[in-house]
Amino acid sequence: xxxxxxxxxxxxxxxxPRIVTIWEKFLEHFEREGVCTDYIxxxxxxxxxxxxxxxxxxVGWNTNTAFVALEQLxxxxxxxxxxxxxxxxxxxxxxxxxxxxxxxVGELAGKRLALxxxxxxxxxxxxxxxxxEQGLEAASECELVRFDTDLGKHGDTGDSELRVxxxxxxxxxxxxxxxxxTLAAFRGDRVPAVSGLExxxxxxxxxxxxxxxxxxxxxALAQRWEAALMAMSYDDDRMRQAMDLEGVKRWLxxxxxxxxxxxxxxxxx
Amino acid sequence: MSTRRIEAGELELGGGLEVLLAAALEGIPAGGRLEVxxxxxxxxxxxxxxxxxxxxxxxxxxxxxGGSFAVEIERGPFDRVLAEALRGGRPGPxxxxxxxxxxxxxxxxxxxxxxxAAAGFTPLGATAERGAPAFRWTLNQRDALWADDVAExxxxxxxxxxxxxxxxPWEAARGLPDFIERAVSQVMTxxxxxxxxxxxxxxxxxxxxNPAYPEMLMWLASHVHDxxxxxxxxxxxxxxxxxxxxxxxxxxxxxxxxxxxxxxxGAALLLNVLGEGTFLDxxxxxxxxxxxxxxxxxxxxxxxxxxxxxxxGISHVRRHxxxxxxxxxxxxxxxxxxxxxxxxxxxxxxxxTEGLTVMAAGSLQPAELARGATExxxxxxxxxxxxxxxxxxxxxDGRDAQHLSDLHTPNLM
Numbered sequence: 001x002x003x004x005x006x007x008x009x010x011x012x013x014x015x016x017p018r019i020v021t022i023w024e025k026f027l028e029h030f031e032r033e034g035v036c037t038d039y040i041x042x043x044x045x046x047x048x049x050x051x052x053x054x055x056x057x058x059v060g061w062n063t064n065t066a067f068v069a070l071e072q073l074x075x076x077x078x079x080x081x082x083x084x085x086x087x088x089x090x091x092x093x094x095x096x097x098x099x100x101x102x103x104x105v106g107e108l109a110g111k112r113l114a115l116x117x118x119x120x121x122x123x124x125x126x127x128x129x130x131x132x133e134q135g136l137e138a139a140s141e142c143e144l145v146r147f148d149t150d151l152g153k154h155g156d157t158g159d160s161e162l163r164v165x166x167x168x169x170x171x172x173x174x175x176x177x178x179x180x181x182t183l184a185a186f187r188g189d190r191v192p193a194v195s196g197l198e199x200x201x202x203x204x205x206x207x208x209x210x211x212x213x214x215x216x217x218x219x220a221l222a223q224r225w226e227a228a229l230m231a232m233s234y235d236d237d238r239m240r241q242a243m244d245l246e247g248v249k250r251w252l253x254x255x256x257x258x259x260x261x262x263x264x265x266x267x268x269x
Numbered sequence: 270m271s272t273r274r275i276e277a278g279e280l281e282l283g284g285g286l287e288v289l290l291a292a293a294l295e296g297i298p299a300g301g302r303l304e305v306x307x308x309x310x311x312x313x314x315x316x317x318x319x320x321x322x323x324x325x326x327x328x329x330x331x332x333x334x335g336g337s338f339a340v341e342i343e344r345g346p347f348d349r350v351l352a353e354a355l356r357g358g359r360p361g362p363x364x365x366x367x368x369x370x371x372x373x374x375x376x377x378x379x380x381x382x383x384x385x386a387a388a389g390f391t392p393l394g395a396t397a398e399r400g401a402p403a404f405r406w407t408l409n410q411r412d413a414l415w416a417d418d419v420a421e422x423x424x425x426x427x428x429x430x431x432x433x434x435x436x437x438p439w440e441a442a443r444g445l446p447d448f449i450e451r452a453v454s455q456v457m458t459x460x461x462x463x464x465x466x467x468x469x470x471x472x473x474x475x476x477x478x479n480p481a482y483p484e485m486l487m488w489l490a491s492h493v494h495d496x497x498x499x500x501x502x503x504x505x506x507x508x509x510x511x512x513x514x515x516x517x518x519x520x521x522x523x524x525x526x527x528x529x530x531x532x533x534x535g536a537a538l539l540l541n542v543l544g545e546g547t548f549l550d551x552x553x554x555x556x557x558x559x560x561x562x563x564x565x566x567x568x569x570x571x572x573x574x575x576x577x578x579x580x581x582g583i584s585h586v587r588r589h590x591x592x593x594x595x596x597x598x599x600x601x602x603x604x605x606x607x608x609x610x611x612x613x614x615x616x617x618x619x620x621x622t623e624g625l626t627v628m629a630a631g632s633l634q635p636a637e638l639a640r641g642a643t644e645x646x647x648x649x650x651x652x653x654x655x656x657x658x659x660x661x662x663x664x665x666d667g668r669d670a671q672h673l674s675d676l677h678t679p680n681l682m
Contacts, residue, residue, distance in 0.1 A: 185322075187315070188282075190283060194283060200311070
């Protein structure tokens with residue numbers, strides 16, 4: 001079947017040229033699984049959420065922030081079709097210069113706290129939320145040093161988090177928040193700025209991206225598409241490179257358990 | 270399942286700890302556990318996301334007495350490399366007086382009769398990971414390429430390299446009488462034209478050879494490199510004396526047909542056995558009659574290389590015919606096809622014959638010129654006699670050898 005007549009159109013945000021590589025490979029997989037799928041790229045998550053709500057795409061590959069925003073606009077529960085293994089156990093870290101780690105979050109009061117893009121769940125919204133739960137109203141008690149780069153991409157590019165760790169390393173901030181996988185990637189890539197940093201705090205875990213559909217999506221089609229997604233294997237040599245680019249080793253069924261904190265944080269905001 | 274334990278010491282992620290972890294996890298089956306002890310709280314906090322990122326799972330984190338932290342990692346189900354597990358160590362190949370000879374590469378891996386046309390650059394002894402892009406090699410049959418002594422010839426080629434800028438006594442070529450220099454320049458240009466063809470022919474096959482035959486790649490690369498140096502040295506010799514020369518169209522016509530042959534064995538016969546074989550006699554003649562030490566050295570050094578190339582051609586064709594006697598007709602067909610394209614070529618260009626005659630005479634005096642002309646006639650006979658000997662050595666019977674020699678281009682290569 002031609003992609004133009006695909007049963008499922010997936011919307012994704014083009015935060016990097018590799019998104020094309022990833023989806024071209026993913027489409028081959030869905031075709032092999034017998035669920036004709038196409039993808040449509042958007043430049044930001046706000047457009048993607050609009051597209052899902054308008055029915056321009058059947059499925060949106062959303063950040064957690066986009067998912068929560070979509071449900072708020074929808075006014076009811078959306079359908080979650082799956083997520084990556086790393087999305088199920090996401091956490092935010094706060095780093096300091098080596099030897100300056102704090103014991104309790106209260107010690108951050110009066111300090112400069114660097115945050116990533118303000119629309120990033122993991123690099124801005126959730127660290128403020130969890131620090132608040134632990135007794136620190138960082139927005140008023142700390143001097144926030146915000147790096148609002150790539151707004152609309154919800155932190156996907158990692159650019160704001162790179163600025164966060166540089167700010168801490170260079171002394172322009174005392175502490176900085178970033179996603180766990182981002183720090184692991186910086187360590188793996190031997191990014192110079194992280195070598196003098198240590199992790200002082202780790203947030204509770206929460207969910208990150210998911211494939212979101214409207215409740216009106218045909219049940220049988222949704223199940224077929226989700227089954228095809230789950231069938232994608234990291235042991236399949238045709239898929240490994242694309243899965244590495246997407247940062248997934250195993251797809252997990254979607255569930256709602258890990259979005260409560262972000263929903264609360266976005267309501268507060 | 271028992272849990273292995275390692276001490277991270279001062280190592281951190283991004284600072285070498287991941288190397289220690291990878292080595293430790295390699296020996297643990299999927300589902301097995303590794304406990305990492307680290308004095309760094311930061312490292313303990315980072316280990317779970319590191320583990321997830323590489324397909325494992327941190328299943329517990331706890332402080333341990335002495336102020337350290339223990340993080341238990343369960344090994345995930347995925348192999349890091351999509352290939353069969355590497356087999357354990359084995360003895361390396363033998364050395365000969367400390368040298369690792371190319372021929373001994375095959376102590377580790379046989380020469381595959383047929384290689385996978387889509388295979389990638391997998392060095393001998395290595396295991397290819399699945400998922401690499403597919404190539405489309407066209408020379409995938411051992412018997413279409415091989416010579417039994419190709420590794421030895423490659424070895425010799427490496428050992429016999431020389432430098433056309435410094436190994437030739439260039440000063441000796443200056444100051445010859447103009448008529449001699451003009452003759453030498455014309456002969457050198459003719460040889461250089463032929464060396465171009467001898468470069469392009471193996472180069473045209475080189476990139477088609479399946480990487481499973483590295484000796485063939487090394488051999489062809491050395492062949493191409495040798496010819497590049499021959500182009501260099503004969504061009505330089507033509508230029509050094511300041512006398513101009515012609516790149517003759519009849520030579521081009523002959524060489525053009527050589528490049529038309531797209532069968533590897535056909536090209537080996539036409540270029541290595543017949544063309545370069547005939548050139549062995551030409552180079553000997555030039556060396557013998559060279560009016561200066563630079564020309565003599567250039568011809569002698571090039572001759573040494575051409576001996577290898579001719580040897581490869583004979584060895585390959587002999588093996589090819591022995592493996593499949595039907596190939597004899599195909600090879601003769603290649604020579605016949607070429608000959609039909611060369612009907613316009615009547616013989617060696619007079620400019621070249623004259624140049625060789627003057628070189629042999631060393632003078633424009635009639636008696637000397639007559640002697641020079643005799644020498645050139647004798648050269649042609651020597652070339653024919655030796656061509657037939659080489660063809661016989663390559664496995665052709667007397668009748669076929671004579672036929673092939675008769676078909677050979679009058680333009681020498």
